[in-house]
Amino acid sequence: MLRFEDWFWGTPADPTAGVHVLHEHYQMGVTEIEELLAFLTQRKTAEEQYASKLTELSQLKxxxxxxxxxxxxxxxxxxxxxQEMANLGTCHKQAADQISQLIHPLQRFLDDNRKLSIVRKDKIDSTWKSLSGQRSELEGLVQDYKTKCSAADVEQRKFEQSRSEHDLPSMDVMISMGPRSFTVEDFNTLLLKMQREIRTQDVKSLWGSSKNCFSGDDALQYLRVKLHLDEEGAISMLSQMINEGFIRNIGRGHRFSTSSHYQWKRLSIENEPLHRKTRREAERADFEYRKAVEATEETRLFLESACWEYMNSLQHVETRRMEIFKESLLGLNNAEKSIIAGTRNVCERNQVYLETLSPAKEIEIMIESQRTGNVRLPPAVYHNYYGNSYRDPVFGVSLEDYAASRGRKVPLLVKKCLRAIEDTRQGATERGEGPEVDLWLEPNSNIPALHALRTDLNNSKASLKYLRRLPTSLIIGALKLYLIELPTSVCSDEIYEPLKLLYLSKADDFGPMRIASLRSLLATMPPPHYCTLRLLSEHWHKLIAQLDPEDPKISDFAQNLGHYVLRPRVHTQITLHDKHPVRMMKDLLLNHDKIFSLDEPLELPDPPDDGRSFRSVHISDLEDSEEEDIDETASTRALYDASSRVTGVTSGSSSERSMRTGYSLTLVGDNLSDRRASLSDRGVSLASLTMGSFLANGLRRDSTESHRSGATIGGAIRSVGDHVNVPLGVDRRDSSDIAPSSVGRRSSSSFSEHPTATPATGLLTPVAGDSDDEDLDIQISADGIVTSRTSSASGSAVDLLTGTNSVSGGSDEMVSPLVELPALKIVEDGNESEDIDVFSGRVELA
Incomplete structure (x- = not known):
């Protein structure tokens, strides 16, 4: 491993050059740590602010x-x-806490190393400065030493030469110094030894720094040891040296004190021979030179040690700086990972939420919950007073009025549009319009062009040749616009409620029975409605036949076009949620041939083995939560929930149920009161007679159009004297429109008592009479044919399906094709009469 102390030494001219490089790099590293510290501090602040803002967002109302x-x-x-913003804010708050933990080590690193490094660098700089001065001084001392040695050698040779020539005696002068006497040479030698051997130092005082000072105590101890003087003699000798000017006190005072510091002032006695003086000066120069070398070397070694220590410590500091830098960034990365992990969790949860969101489905839900209806503003239709207009309108004219004025069961517009669609079907594909099924499902986008075509069609200007040149989507849009603007839907609104009850159950187990009933109900419609519906259904059936029966486009097709075919006469919030137009439309698409073919027989299922009626089996049982919501004291009724399933119970008396409508169909017969006992003794009762399965008082229009009241059985048969009153639910037309059948004319006044009554919804459970004389017998055959008859030759029989009657001298039978098999059930249980609650399948004793 490379180390700083091996590679960052300087040059001979500047041994601290490497230290300067390291110090500059260190200063840069310190600055980087400061930048990182500031960055993390600001990042922590940002995360805290962001967390606070996210929390505030989650709390917005x-x-x-x-x-x-x-x-x-x-x-x-x-x-x-x-709410996820709060979770995200918590993640960012935790990240801010993690970043906060990274700030303290960085701050501690800066506090520990910034000042220490500066102190060590200053120490090296001052030492190098001292060494530089000492090296310069050493050079002067070397030169002085050499000069004085040379001069001493010269004077020594001169003295020896003169002495040999003249043989001069030595002249030693004695001087007294304290208690001792010395020759000049001996005294000068003592001074030289004292200068060499007494330890000197630099002393700082108020007047500055004094170099080469020695303490009084060191000088005293030296004399006592070297000259064997006592303390008093040594002090006396040093005091005389002060007085003679050989040493001086660096402070104040001329008295010797052991606590004071002194410097040498005179280095010798000047009156000695020249050769001795020069020799002594040379020795003194040697001493100074030697001393300077030692001091310089000591400073050099100290500088080297300081540099080594600085480089070694700086390598540790730099390593630690790298480590803490890495740890800090790793900590920041981990904090960001925690944010990313938290954000990922938030995103995953949001993704789950968003995957449940389907814009198309939400639009459907919004439409289902907030829709206001599909009723368009009725068009203004021109009616000529004299009836001889050469240009009758088409849009907004009812099918029956159109048929009466034009003599056509199917409007020519419908035929021309369907023919044009079939003729341009191949061309539509080539023009890139897509399959025809998709065109029926698409909304009308080009409204101006559609309205222009409507005007042409309404004025009889659009020929088949002209229609073939138009886009298929535009023709389909015009046909849909025509259907929606009809004052009465293609499927007559008179059978809207019967169809609603027919589709109460969503189960397909009794599909054949439902198709049979649907075929029977559609057969009651006026010819223009029936023929137009059959033509449209045939076209759509051929179109759908190309698809798989399970293709979702079939359901979409029925959903989109159901309200074009079947609409109620009066639109309410309840009818908005009716599902049977869609279900009927789907039956038309898939079972067109069975519904409109009179030759094809329908297969009906076998009766159930448990004794319940087909209607009882067909409708699901009540759930516990639903039974709790039912008023146990209410009259018989049907409750419709959001899924259009029927729930209800049978309770209350016959009279209570009758009073809820105010209208009744009176069955008249001889000794009718006696029939009740006969039927009761036989244990016969009528059950499961529902409003949707039976039609009364002329819902079916025959050729004479003598029955147009639109009333339906909606209550329970009750006995009044010799009359059996069957309460009726009446539509919202004026009472003048209601014409009772010939059977009920004895009670015709009852039809005008409550002209604004709401049509009844509920079960009809007729009860038998009390007499044994004659029987009112209603029978059902295996093929679903309902027969009503009387056993008396003079009695009256009423067909509960059509409201017509027959009186004959014998047993007269009337057969109606309008009833489905599960509509009636004859219960024979000995002498007990039972009522069947067809909603839940429970049997309650009457």
Whole structure:
């Protein structure tokens, strides 16, 4: 491993050059740590602020006119998204806490190393400065040493030469110094030894720094040891040296003190021979030179040690700086990972929420919950007073009025549009319009062109040749517009409620029975409605036949076109949620041949083995939660939930049920009161007679159009004297439109008592009479044919299906094709009469 102390030494001219490089790099590293510290501090602040903002977002209250009143899935998803902001804010707050833990080590690193490095660098700089001065001084001392040695050698040779020539005696002068006497040479030698051997130092004082000072105590101890003087003699000798000017006190005072520091002032006695003086000066120069070398070397070694220590410590600091830098960034990365993990969890949860959101489905839900209806503003139709207009309108004219004025059962517009669609079917594919099924499902986009075509069709200007040149989508749009603007839907609104009851159950187990009933009900429609529906159904059936029966496009097709075919006469919030137009449309698409073919027989299922009626089996049992919501004291009725399933019970008396409508069909017969006992003794009762399965008082229009009241059986038969009153549910037309059948004319006044009554909804459970004389017998055959008869030659028989009657001298039988097999059930249980609650399949003793 490479180390700083091996590769960052300087040059001979500047041994601290490497230290300067390292110090600059270290200063840069310190600055980087400071930048990282500032960055992390700001990042922590940002995360805290972001966390606070996210938390505030999660606490925002929805606007009262926005999500505050929206209960859709969209509002729930938005609420979840806002709540997730709190979770995301928590993630960012945790990240801020993690970043905060990274700040303290960085700050501690800066505090520990910034000042220490500066101190060590300053120490090296001052040492190098001292060494530089010492090296310069050493050079002067070397030169001085050499000069004085040379001069001493010269004077020594001169002295020896003169002495040999003249043989001069030595002249030693004695001087007194304290208690001792010395020759000049001996005293000068003592001074030289004292200068060499007494330890000197630099002393700082108020007047500055004094170099080469020695303490009084060191000088005293030296004399006592070297000259064997006592303390008093040594002090006396040093005091005389002060007085003679050989040493001086660096402070104040001229008295010797052991606590004071002194410097050498005179280095010798000047009156000694020249050769001795020069020699002594040379020795003194040697001493100074040697001393300077030692001091310089000591400083050099100290500088080298300081540099080594600095480089070694700086390598540790730099390593630690790299480590803490890495740890800090790793900690920041981990904090960001925690944010990413939290954000990923939030995103995954939001993704789950969003995957449940289907814009198309939400639109459907919004339409289902908030729709106001599909009723268009009725078009203004021109009616000529004299009836001889050469240009009668087409749009907005009822099928019956059109047939009466034009003599056509199917409007020419419908035929021309369907023919044009079939003729241009191949061309539509070539023009890139897509399959015809998709065109029927698409909304009308080009409204101006559609309205222009409507005008042409309404004025009889659009020929088949002209229609063939138009886009198929435009022709389909015009046909759909025509159907929706009909004042009465293609499928007559008179059978809207019967069809509703026919499709109460969603099960397909009794599909053949449903198709049979549907065929019977559609057969009651006026010819223009029946023929137009058959033509449209045939076209759509051929179109759908190309698809798989399970293809979702079939359901979409029925959903989109159901209300074009069947609409109620009066639109209410209840009818908005009716599903039977769609279900009937789907039956038309898939079973057109069975419904409109009179030659094809229908296979009916076998009766159930458990004794229940087909209607009882066909409708599901009540759930516990549903039974709790039913008023046990109410009269017989049907309750419709969101899924259009029928729920209800049978309770209350016959009279109570009759009073709820105010209208009745009176069955008249001889000794009718006696028939009740006969039927009761036989244990016979009529059950499961529902409003949707039976038609009374002329819902069926025959050729004479003598029965147009539109009333349906909606209550329970009750006995009044010799009359059996069958309460009726009446439509909302004026009472003048209601014409009772010939059978009920004895009670015709009852039809005008409550002209605004709401049509009844519920079960009809007729009860038998009390007499044994004559029987009112209603029978059902295996093939689903209902027969009503009387056993008396003079009695009256009423067909509960059509409201017509027959009086004959013998047993007269009337057969009607309008009833489905599960509509009636004859219960014979000995002498007990039973009523069947067809909604839940329970049997209650009467």
């Amino acid at each position: 929805p606007r009262a006119d926005g999500f505050g009143k929206d209960e859709s899935l969209l509002a729930q998803i938005f609420g979840n998204a806002k």
